[in-house]
Amino acid sequence: MVSSYRPYFDPEYENLSVRINPPRVSVDNSCCKDCTVVKVDSVNKPGVLLEVVQILSDLDLTITKAYISSDGGWFMDVFHVTDQQGNKVTEAQTIDYIEKALLPKSRTTDPLKPWAGKKVGVHSVGDYTAIELIGRDRPGLLSEIFAALSDLHFNVAAAEVWTHNRRIACVLYVNDDATSNAVHDPAQLSAMEDQLNNILRVYEDNEKAFCASFSVSPTHVDRRLHQMLFADKDYEGSCPETQVDYTPSIKPKITIDRCEDKGYSMVTVKCKDRPKLMFDIVCTLTDMHYVVFHATISSDGPCASQEYYIRHKDGCILDTEGEKEKVIKCLEAAIHRRVSEGLSLELCANDRVGLLSEVTRVLRESGLSVTRAGVSTIGEKAKNVFYIRDASGSPVDAAIIEELRKEIGQTMMLSVKKAPTGLKAPEANGWAKTSFFFGSLLERIWNENQMA
Structure with a gap:
């Protein structure tokens, strides 16, 4: 029998630098x-x-x-x-x-994981089943999804919905309305998956182009949406009618140069500033397996300038034009995904099964499309935000807004806000810490527990 020997390494060696500094x-x-x-x-x-x-x-x-x-x-x-x-x-x-x-x-x-009440947040599924949806976007799709879940007696406690280049990505948190617990019954899960896939299958020629799946991953919701759309290759091609009409001075400009003296690739991003811009860029670079060694970020009025010195995780820089072109396309897509045009509706009502189905049905029947949405539940209150536009791409008519107020406003608080194109849409309208809910909801609940 041949014995093999390996050098001994003190397991505490890796912690040495931490103890010293x-x-x-x-x-x-x-x-x-x-x-x-x-x-x-x-x-x-x-x-x-x-x-x-x-x-x-x-x-x-x-x-x-x-x-x-x-x-x-x-x-x-x-x-x-x-x-x-x-x-x-x-x-x-x-x-x-x-x-x-x-x-x-x-x-x-993870100090934010435990809290009382409804456990919907970025780090824990808690008493909810997480559903991930990806597919081709179309008018009324969100209404069909929420209606199917309502018919199956599932309550949607939280959701994030992004659309980009005619694609839609959703992360939904649902539970059984009868038990208020996560769904574990295989028959219920199978029925839910079949119905959602049937809805996503419409107008899809490729069976791999849509998917409804269940997830227990603790991945950050916004990062997961980036990953889903990146895997869906939403960065390929363009959809002119859904792109933001930037002025030449603030249109996103991304360049990649070689930093010869240090052996880095320098990625420069100049675009309109907005919340979470740095997160979206760093998230995309990380998921593309690039490492940021140095970076400088600055904002000058409405414009942002960001420089990243990167290498691939294998130590290589971006040498080929094909590599550079893909990184530029992916960063452009990451910037555009969170940008929303037109109006936003902020709704607050008592939470109940079918609430989202009812609201999105009214929007669909009014000829409006949802470009982005955030749904949250705090206690017994549902707080929802929908970014909407006319299905034809035209500005939303004031008469339609008044009809929405009459129909929706009877059962819930409805606030209609103008979302400035691409620039701090929630903040510019005075919303207090929505952040599309997950981060802020998590923080608020954590703080309430500490005070209790």
């Missing part, structure tokens, strides 16, 4: 007069930049400037952030949360 997070309100400065120093690990940006985005903080450096195995970030009203972050609970959540140990132990 422990991770640090600081939130400073004194060094800048118009923003809060968040500094993060820790050992560099794959995906750590995305984790940090994700946490700040989920708190609905606007990143006005950022400086990223992660060479030499150490991760050093500086973020200049404000709240949605452009003020410093001064609330003690929020500052405490930032300091705890951004520490590596906190990110791995």
Whole structure:
């Protein structure tokens, strides 16, 4: 028998750098007069930049400037952030949360997971079944999906819906209306899957072009939507009637150059600024297996300028034109997915089975299409936001809005808002921390539990 020998490595060696230089997070309100400065120093690990940006985005903080450096195995970030009203972050609970959540140990132990009541959020499915849908978008599709779930006596407690290039991606959280628990019965799950796939199958020639599936993955909802649309190749081709009409001065411009002295590819993004822009770009680069070594982020009025120095995770830079073209297309798609035109409807009502089916039916019968939606449930209240446009692409007629007020407004609070094209649509209209719900809902529930 031949014995094999391997060199011995002390398992504590990997933790040596942490013991010598422990991770640090600081939130400073004194060094800048118009923003809060968040500094993060820790050992560099794959995906750590995305984790940090994700946490700040989920708190609905606007990143006005950022400086990223992660060479030499150490991760050093500086973020200049404000709240949605452009003020410093001064609330003690929020500052405490930032300091705890951004520490590596906190990110791995997930301090936000346990809470009472309805467990719908970005980190835990809780008492809900998560459904993922991808397929071709068409007028009335969302209404059909919600109607099918209502007929099966499933309650939709939370949802995220994105549309881009005639494709739709949804993440839905549902439970059994009779038990208020997640759905475990194989017969119920099979019936749900069959009905949803039948709805998505309409107008699809390729069986692989649509899918309704169940997920228990703890993946961040916004990141999952990016992953679903990226896998669906929504970045290929374009859909002129759904693209935002940018002026030449703020039309997204993405270039990729070679940084010869350091051996990086430099990705430069100049576009209209908006919330979560940095998250969407870092998320896309990460899911395409690129590593960000350095970055500089800045906002000048309505415009954002971002530079990323990257390599592929195998250490290679972008040498071929084909690689560069794909990265540019994917980043453009990531920027466009969250941009919504036209009007937004904000609705608040007592939660019940069939509520979303009723609302989306009225929208469909009014000749309106939903381009993006966010659904949340807090206690017994349902809070929903729909971005809508005329099915023909024309501006929504004022008479239709008045009819919506008469029909929908009788049973729920309805607020109709104008969404500025591509620029801080929720914030510009005074919405307090919607963030399309998941991050803010998670934060609010966590804070309420701490106070209790």
